[in-house]
Every structure is written in C-alpha cells, then in structure tokens.
Amino acid sequence: MKKYTLIKFFKGEASEKEIDSIISWVNESSANKKYFAREKALYTAISSAKQSVADKVVVDSGAAKRSKIIRYATYFSVAAAAAAVFFFAGYASHGNGGFLNSGKLFSSDKLMSSGSAVSVFSHKTTMHTLYTERGVKGFIVLPDSSRVWLNSDSKITYPEEFRGKTRNVTISGEAYFEVQKDSLHPMIVMTNKNFSLEVLGTSFNIKSYDNEDNAMATLYTGSIKMHYRNVNTSKISTIKLKPNETFNYTPKLAEVKQFISLKPENDKAWxxxxxxxxxxxxxxxxxxxxxxxxxKFIVKNDEIYQYKLSAVFTSESIVQIMEIMKLIMPIKYSCKNNVVTLE
Amino acid sequence: MVNEVLSVLIKMSNYNSSIFVPGLSSPVERPCVVDTDISKKALFEKIYSANLQRVTFFACSYLGDISEAQNVAHDVFTSFWNKMEDVDMERAVPYLFESAKNSCLNALRKRLNANKYSDSSIKEKTDLLNYSALESSGFSRLYEVDVESIISKGMTMMKPKVRRTFVMSRFKGLKNREIAGIEGVGESTIEARITAALLIMKRLLKDYID
Structure with a gap:
C-alpha cells in the first residue's frame, strides 16, 4: 500500500479504484486496520492545527484567509439605555417592532480561538455559519448580495465566496430569502430534511426546523424547483413552484403537497x-x-391542546400575549424564570 | 438546551458585565432571568473556545460534512455542559474527543444502515473506511498536546526542499501539480516530499497515540 494513496484518501482525492484497494488492504489483517486508523488520526490532528500554525510561521499567508468575524448585525440599532427601557416594557411597539436588538446574530467564528471559521478539505473556501437562538431573529447579506432573514432558532451556512456553478447554502429553521438573480449560477438551498431548493432570482420563505416532522416553503416571486428524495424509491423527484404556491413536505410519510396558498403573506409575516x-x-x-x-411552556391541563387561536401579535411581550390569550380562552397562566405555566 | 448554552456564550464573550442583575443590562430581553453559576460558565467558555474548532474539524474529517460536524460539536459541548460536575477537568479534552468519537460513530452507523447512498458508492466506501478508522483509534491524547508547536518544531527539522513543499501544500493550499510546476520537478517527487514531511510529524506525535 503506497503511503501516498492513504494521504490521497484522507484529502478526499482518492479515486474509487484507489479506495477499493485501501479497503481490501485494510481487511487483510488487523495490523493493517490499526495502521490505517493511526494514520487517519495523525493526519487529522496535523491538519487541524494548520490554520494557527500558518500565523506563526512566516509565510505569505495569501490562501490562509482569515474569515471576517461577523459582528452583530442589528436590524435596528438601539442605544444601550433605550434597550433597558424596552426590556422592561417587553417588546415596545416601534413600527416594525419585534426585531429591536434581537437582530442579533452570533457567528461561530467569534467563539473560536483562532478566529477562523471551520475550513474543511478545500483550503481556500471558509464557511460561515450564523445561528439565531430562540427569541432572536437575524438578517444577513450573502456574498452575492442576496438577502436572508432568519427566524428564531435557525441556522444558515454559506461560503465566504460563491465559487463554482452553483451558489450553495445550507439552512435549518426558518428563513426568508431574497435571492439575487443570476441565471448562470442557480442558488441551491440545502436543508436538513433531504430536499433542496434550486432558485434563480426569487423571493421565498422556507421553514424546515429540526424538531418538526415537516417542512414547507412558499414562493413569492420568481420560480423555484424543489428536489427531494423519495424515501421509498430512492429516486430524486422535482416539483416546480409558481408565485403564491406553497409546498409542504413530510419526509417520514414521503408526502409532498403542492397547493396555491390562500394567504401566502402569513408565512412570511414573522x-x-x-x-x-x-x-x-x-x-x-x-x-x-x-x-x-x-x-418555555408547561401545560398543566391537556384540554388546552384542543383550543385554537386566531390572533396577530406584533411586538407584545410574552406577558402581554398571555393577558390577551386569557381574554379569548379559558386559561390561567403564571410566569417565572422564563417559564410559562398554563392551566 | 443548546440554545441556553449558546446564549450563555453570547453573554460571556460579548458583554463585559458578567453579573446578571435581573431586569437590567441583560442583553437578551427576557422577562425573567435565570440565575446561574458564574464560575462554571467561565470554565466552560474557556474550554469551549479552546476546543470548538478542533472538535468540529475532527468530526468533519470523519463525517465529510460540515453541518453534520457542527451538529456533533453542538452535541459534544452540550453534554459536556450537562456533565461538567462529573468530569475531571484535567481530563476535559480527552472527554470531549471521546464524546465526539462516539457521536461520529453513531452518525456513520446511521448513514450506513439507512443505506440511502445515491449514485456513487464512493461515499459509502468512504464512510466504511472512516468508521473502521474511528472505532480502532485511540487518539484522545493527541489533542492534549500543543499540536501547533509540534508542527513548528517538525518544520525546523525538515530539509529546505521538503519544508518549502510542505508549506506550499499545507498553508498555501496548492495542488501537487502546481507545486511540481513551481519547483520544476515531477509530481511524484512532490508526493515523496510531502510523505517525508508527514513522517517527521508522525514521529514527533507517536507517543500520543496508541
């Protein structure tokens, strides 16, 4: 077994033939298996240190790109003092309230000691990831000027630069996209539920939370194609959406529903x-x-799950919302330590 | 749970006030504030910022998918936060990597059992090899050392041509073909040089791996 063949595999550059030869070599003896495991572990450890060593060694670090640490992009910039006031008042109404200084994003970059995003096999592309936690929404402009709004508890991963034939991003949670038109380089939005959206120049809302069984997307302008893997046949199917159409996808049941939305604007109201x-x-x-x-909500009375709610809230605090709900349905609530108990 | 961890980190790393005064100065406006132990958070943050990138890179190296790797890292640090009272802080780093190893093994097992590989079986074969490598590895001590300084040391031990090639491949991200062109030698010469460089590194690291 040529040493360099193993290295090619670790780099992700081995051909299928080479991989086959590695597999049969590893299966020959447990010594080979152990040797392979060691080589991989060593290679991984050596590669992981690459970024910070580059800083210490005096070289032209052209390709060792430092990713920009993404500071908090505020949808609204609010002075600290004002923030304290808003804090007490809950979410004070302010036109587009609800974002306030919750247009906070934090980038995983910020918390890494070397200040770089995690870069993988490609030395040249650094990937950024933005998370919004619950109670926080965010906004980001992608390298191609496309704009993305993130709802709470959502995540988007995108490269520092879009290269290649497609512009790839990955999301989980809920996001509203306004994609810059570029027919030569479609944007592919990948999700955690084995489906992806192919878009050219469009605006759409996509919802695919990890902790929910189904995902949906609503198209506003332009056109998108949704590619999904049929769980039963393992084939990839495609459906096309027209403006004001919504699709609803439940991977577990291999169900895709496509329909014209009666009130499409509700899906992006957030x-x-x-x-x-x-x-x-x-x-x-x-x-x-x-x-x-x-x-967090705790429901003491199961009957509550039967109720239905019709209401629109803009920037009410959770307490104000509970007060309103108390008026329209027979519930009692108490709030302590960020936990609301309903009965 | 993860979100609580992450929100703790926002507060810790971006705001000077490390004391929670309910009702004031809390950057994230929650109507009721949870009281937490400050020293536990400080220790966690230290370990988190020193190891997040390495754990994520480690996971990505075996899973080949960055967002799965990030999920692994999330899970590892979340469970670390939850188990902090029970873990000996001297052994925190090996704990993190053992945790990451198990998380990756689970993820790979799931993939291999689900058998949803599309056209090419390269992905499946890669997963098989990575699974085999992962389960046979005893590597957690590798991350206790300062790999960075070992690499710097190793680089001083390399012959000039080897070091030059290593730098071009590692830090400038050049392909072997490109390096061969620059150096005016054949590609196999470059491969040999890189092998030699890695051999030096491995010799220095050999005491840290089983």
Whole structure:
C-alpha cells in the first residue's frame, strides 16, 4: 500500500479504484486496520492545527484567509439605555417592532480561538455559519448580495465566496430569502430534511426546523424547483413552484403537497415582526411562541391542546400575549424564570 | 438546551458585565432571568473556545460534512455542559474527543444502515473506511498536546526542499501539480516530499497515540 494513496484518501482525492484497494488492504489483517486508523488520526490532528500554525510561521499567508468575524448585525440599532427601557416594557411597539436588538446574530467564528471559521478539505473556501437562538431573529447579506432573514432558532451556512456553478447554502429553521438573480449560477438551498431548493432570482420563505416532522416553503416571486428524495424509491423527484404556491413536505410519510396558498403573506409575516395565528391549534401556537420569545411552556391541563387561536401579535411581550390569550380562552397562566405555566 | 448554552456564550464573550442583575443590562430581553453559576460558565467558555474548532474539524474529517460536524460539536459541548460536575477537568479534552468519537460513530452507523447512498458508492466506501478508522483509534491524547508547536518544531527539522513543499501544500493550499510546476520537478517527487514531511510529524506525535 503506497503511503501516498492513504494521504490521497484522507484529502478526499482518492479515486474509487484507489479506495477499493485501501479497503481490501485494510481487511487483510488487523495490523493493517490499526495502521490505517493511526494514520487517519495523525493526519487529522496535523491538519487541524494548520490554520494557527500558518500565523506563526512566516509565510505569505495569501490562501490562509482569515474569515471576517461577523459582528452583530442589528436590524435596528438601539442605544444601550433605550434597550433597558424596552426590556422592561417587553417588546415596545416601534413600527416594525419585534426585531429591536434581537437582530442579533452570533457567528461561530467569534467563539473560536483562532478566529477562523471551520475550513474543511478545500483550503481556500471558509464557511460561515450564523445561528439565531430562540427569541432572536437575524438578517444577513450573502456574498452575492442576496438577502436572508432568519427566524428564531435557525441556522444558515454559506461560503465566504460563491465559487463554482452553483451558489450553495445550507439552512435549518426558518428563513426568508431574497435571492439575487443570476441565471448562470442557480442558488441551491440545502436543508436538513433531504430536499433542496434550486432558485434563480426569487423571493421565498422556507421553514424546515429540526424538531418538526415537516417542512414547507412558499414562493413569492420568481420560480423555484424543489428536489427531494423519495424515501421509498430512492429516486430524486422535482416539483416546480409558481408565485403564491406553497409546498409542504413530510419526509417520514414521503408526502409532498403542492397547493396555491390562500394567504401566502402569513408565512412570511414573522419577518416583519408579526406572529400570525389563524385557527392555529394550541400545540403549534405554543411551539411558535417558544421560538419567538425564547420562553418555555408547561401545560398543566391537556384540554388546552384542543383550543385554537386566531390572533396577530406584533411586538407584545410574552406577558402581554398571555393577558390577551386569557381574554379569548379559558386559561390561567403564571410566569417565572422564563417559564410559562398554563392551566 | 443548546440554545441556553449558546446564549450563555453570547453573554460571556460579548458583554463585559458578567453579573446578571435581573431586569437590567441583560442583553437578551427576557422577562425573567435565570440565575446561574458564574464560575462554571467561565470554565466552560474557556474550554469551549479552546476546543470548538478542533472538535468540529475532527468530526468533519470523519463525517465529510460540515453541518453534520457542527451538529456533533453542538452535541459534544452540550453534554459536556450537562456533565461538567462529573468530569475531571484535567481530563476535559480527552472527554470531549471521546464524546465526539462516539457521536461520529453513531452518525456513520446511521448513514450506513439507512443505506440511502445515491449514485456513487464512493461515499459509502468512504464512510466504511472512516468508521473502521474511528472505532480502532485511540487518539484522545493527541489533542492534549500543543499540536501547533509540534508542527513548528517538525518544520525546523525538515530539509529546505521538503519544508518549502510542505508549506506550499499545507498553508498555501496548492495542488501537487502546481507545486511540481513551481519547483520544476515531477509530481511524484512532490508526493515523496510531502510523505517525508508527514513522517517527521508522525514521529514527533507517536507517543500520543496508541
């Protein structure tokens, strides 16, 4: 077994033939298996240190790109003093309230000691990831000037620069995209549920939370194609969406529904700071409130799950929302330590 | 849970006030503030910032997918936070990597069992090899050392041509073909030089791996 063949595999550059030869060599003896494991572990450890060593060794670090540490992009910039006031008042109404200084993002970059994003096999492309936690929303401009709004508890991963035939980003959670038109380089939005969206120049809302069984997307302008893997046949199917159409995808049931949305603007209402419930069953209401405000709900009376809510909230605090809900349905609530108990 | 961890980190790393005064100066406006132990957070943050990149890189090296790797890192640090009282802080780093190893093994096992590989079986074969390598590895001590300074030391031990080639391949990200062109030698010469460089590194690291 040529040493360099193993290195090619670790780099991700080995051909299928070479991989086959490694597999049969590893299977020959447990000594080979152990040797292979050691080589991989050593290679990984050596490679992981590459970034910070580059800083210490005096070389032209042209390709050792430092990724920009993404500071907090505020949807609204609010003075610290004002923030304290808003804090007490809950979410004071302010036109597009609801974002306030919750347009906070934090980038995993910020917390890494070497100040660089995690870069993988490609030495040249650094990937950025932005997370919003519950109770926080965010906004980011991608390298191609496309704009993305992130709802709470969402994540987007994108490269520092879009190279190649497609512009690839990965999301989980909920996001509203306004994609810059570029017919030669479609944007591919990949998700955690084995489906992806191919878009040219479009605006759409996509929702695919890890802790939910189904995902949906609503198209506003332009056109998108949704590619998904059929769990049963393992083949990839494609559906095309027209403006104001929504698709709803449940991977577990291999179900895809495509329909014209009666009120498509409800799906993106969160972006403008509104929480819209229309005959929404309580389990869903609670889930959305937990995300929106970052509070946790405990329901003591199971009957509550049967109720449905129709209401629109913009910038009310959780307490104000509970007061309103108390008026329209027979519930009692108490709030302590960011936990709301309903009975 | 992860979000609580992450929110702790926002507060810790970006705001000077490390004391929670309910109702004031909390950057994330929550109506009720949770009281937490300051020293535990400080220790966690120190370990987190020193190891997040390495754990993520490690996971990505075996899983080949950055967002899965990030999920592994998330899980590792979340469970670390939850188990902090029970873990000997001297052994924190090996704990993190053992945790990451198990998380990756689970992820690979899931992939291999689900058998949803599309056209090319290169992905499947790669997963198989990575699974085999991972389960046979005893590497957690590797990350206790300052790999960076070992590499710097190793580089001083290399012959000039080897070091030059190593730098071009590692830090400038040049392909072997490109380096061969620059150096005016054949590609196999470059491969040999890189092998020699890695051999030096491995000799220095050999005491830290089983």
């Amino acid at each position: 972006k403008d700071g509104a929480l819209v419930f229309e005959d929404t069953p309580m389990p869903e209401v609670i889930k959305m409130l937990e995300r929106w405000h970052g509070t």
